[in-house]
Amino acid sequence: xxxxxxxxxxxxxxxxxxxxxxxxxxxxxxxxxxxxxxxxxxxxxxxxxxxxxxxxxxxxxxxxxxxxxxxxxxxxxxxxxxxxxxxxxxxxxxxxxxxxxxxxxxxxxxxxxxxxxxxxxxxxxxxxxxxxxxxxxxxxxxxxxxxxxxxxxxxxxxxxxxxxxxxxxxxxxxxxxxxxxxxxxxxxxxxxxxxxxxxxxxxxxxxxxxxxxxxxxxxxxxxxxxxxxxxxxxxxxxxxxxxxxxxxxxxxxxxxxxxxxxxxxxxxxxxxxxxxxxxxxxxxxxxxxxxxxxxxxxxxxxxxxxxxxxxxxxxxxxxxxxxxxxxxxxxxxxxxxxxxxxx
Numbered sequence: 001x002x003x004x005x006x007x008x009x010x011x012x013x014x015x016x017x018x019x020x021x022x023x024x025x026x027x028x029x030x031x032x033x034x035x036x037x038x039x040x041x042x043x044x045x046x047x048x049x050x051x052x053x054x055x056x057x058x059x060x061x062x063x064x065x066x067x068x069x070x071x072x073x074x075x076x077x078x079x080x081x082x083x084x085x086x087x088x089x090x091x092x093x094x095x096x097x098x099x100x101x102x103x104x105x106x107x108x109x110x111x112x113x114x115x116x117x118x119x120x121x122x123x124x125x126x127x128x129x130x131x132x133x134x135x136x137x138x139x140x141x142x143x144x145x146x147x148x149x150x151x152x153x154x155x156x157x158x159x160x161x162x163x164x165x166x167x168x169x170x171x172x173x174x175x176x177x178x179x180x181x182x183x184x185x186x187x188x189x190x191x192x193x194x195x196x197x198x199x200x201x202x203x204x205x206x207x208x209x210x211x212x213x214x215x216x217x218x219x220x221x222x223x224x225x226x227x228x229x230x231x232x233x234x235x236x237x238x239x240x241x242x243x244x245x246x247x248x249x250x251x252x253x254x255x256x257x258x259x260x261x262x263x264x265x266x267x268x269x270x271x272x273x274x275x276x277x278x279x280x281x282x283x284x285x286x287x288x289x290x291x292x293x294x295x296x297x298x299x300x301x302x303x304x305x306x307x308x309x310x311x312x313x314x315x316x317x318x319x320x321x322x323x324x325x326x327x328x329x330x331x332x333x334x335x336x337x338x339x340x341x342x343x
Contacts, residue, residue, distance in 0.1 A: 003309060003310050003311055004311055005099050005102055005158070006157070006158075006161045006255075006309050006310055007306075007309075007310035007311040008095040008096075008098045008099045009095070009099060009102065009103075009158055009161040009162050009165070010161045010162070010164060010165040010305070010309075010310060011091065011095045011165060012092050012095035012096045012099075012111070012162065012165070013092075013161075013162040013163070013164075013165030013166045013169070014165040014166070014168065014169040015088045015089070015091040015092035015095065016088070016089075016092045016111075016142055016145050016146075016166075017142065017165070017166050017169040017170055017173070018083065018088045018169055018173070019088035019089050019092065019138060019142060020138065020139050020142035020143075021169070021173040022053070022075055022083060022084070022085050022088065022138075023085060023135040023136075023138035023139050023142075024135075024139065024207050024208065024209075025049050025052060025177070025207055026049070026072065026075055026076070026131070026135055027131075027132065027135040027136070027139070027207075028203045028204075028206055028207040029045060029046065029049045029203075030068075030072075030131050030132060030135070031132070031203070031206075032045060032199070032200075032203045033045065033046075033068060035199060042068075043066055044184065045184075046066055046068060046071050047066065048180050048181065048184045049071070049075075049180075050071065050075075051180045052173075052176045052177055052180045052181075053083045053176070055074075055075075055081065055083065058080075058081065059071070059074055062074070062080070069128070072127060072128070072131060073127075073128075076122075076127045076134075077122050077127070085118075085138055086118065086122065089114060089115055089118050089138075090115065092114075092115075093111050093112060093114070093115040096108055096111040096112070097111075097112070102158050103153070103158075104148075104152040104153055106148045106152045107148050107149050107152060107153060110141075110145050110148050111145060114141040114144075114145070117137075117141075121134060121137070146166070149162060157254070157255050160251040160254045160255045161251075161255065161309070163247060163251045164248060164251045164252070164255075164305060166247075167244045167245075167248050167251070168244070168248055168298065168301065168302055170239055170244050171241055171244035171245060171248070171298055172295065172298050172299075174208060174231060174239050174240065174241055174244065175241060175294050175295050175298070176291075176295070177204070177207060177208065178204075178228065178231055178232070178287070178291055179287070179288055179291040179292070179295075181200075181204045182224065182228070182287050182288070183288060184200075185197065185201075185224060197224075198221075201222045201223075201224065201227050202222060204227060205222070205227060205230075208231060208239045209238075209239065210230060210231065210237060210239065213230070213234075214226070214227070214230055217230060217234065218230075225279060225283065228279060228282070228283070228287060229279040232274065232279070232282065233274060233275075233277070233279060235275070241274055241294065242271065242274035242275060245267065245270055245271040245274055246271055248267050248271075248301065249264075249267045249268055249271050252264050252267055252305075257309070259307070259308040259309075260304075260308040260309065262304065263301065263304030263305060263307075263308050266297070266300065266301060266304065267301055270294075270297050270298075270301070
């Protein structure tokens with residue numbers, strides 16, 4: 001498979017997953033804001049959500065004050081925010097369009113229809129007058145895209161790169177949610193053991209569709225330790241870190257080449273660590289420290305996959321041209337520009 005094709009498929013999946021994750025966080029935050037709470041807790045809650053995607057500084061540079069309306073607008077339709085739902089779905093559609101010949105017709109039509117419907121929803125400002133309905137629509141379209149892919153696509157290397165993008169993005173997002181949410185939980189904004197803690201942990205579980213799963217696994221009170229164990233170490237939980245890394249390892253094995261041995265080794269080591277580390281050791285080290293190490297490792301995996309299979313994210317600049325090279329570079333400039341990654 002051409003690395004350019006693999007690159008588009010990988011990022012199509014990542015952006016679709018990112019749009020869904022953004023919708024999940026917004027949906028839970030909107031629901032949680034309806035509960036009785038202090039103004040300080042309300043403000044900190046929205047700050048926490050922005051912090052998951054490391055967007056606090058960008059938001060503050062654009063808005064004078066933090067309000068629910070502005071945060072939703074920023075996370076839904078702001079074109080300058082590359083993690084906004086609109087930016088993600090646009091990038092997913094453009095990457096899909098670039099490889100239409102590789103995708104089943106149903107997959108392309110799903111991505112394209114999602115983008116067309118989104119523009120209508122944005123025009124009607126559905127995200128303002130009915131945010132819950134709009135965010136459910138975003139999640140549904142992501143589920144539909146994933147289901148159509150699984151149900152219609154030949155499971156060759158193209159399929160593997162789509163799955164790699166999905167699970168790498170999902171692992172990154174779950175780790176970020178855990179890190180930011182647990183730091184907020186440890187602050188004095190929510191009293192430990194209070195009713196507020198229960199609702200906060202329940203909202204966290206719902207943000208990754210894990211509330212019912214938690215009840216099935218533990219059948220008891222919701223505690224921070226068990227929530228962390230479920231979302232990090234439970235292999236049967238689809239959005240847990242260990243489940244995501246298991247899928248990354250399996251798909252890397254299917255597309256391995258002569259360059260990917262080191263990336264495969266790092267993925268396998270990270271997966272094995274998650275399979276064997278007790279939750280007590282993680283909490284003893286510090287959840288923030290553990291998740292920071294994990295996010296660094298996931299970023300390295302993404303860079304390794306890009307280096308081994310895809311178009312490099314940041315190509316090494318070429319040396320300054322000599323006088324004899326100038327004419328050749330001018331002739332090839334147009335061709336090289338067409339190979340720029342769509343993202």
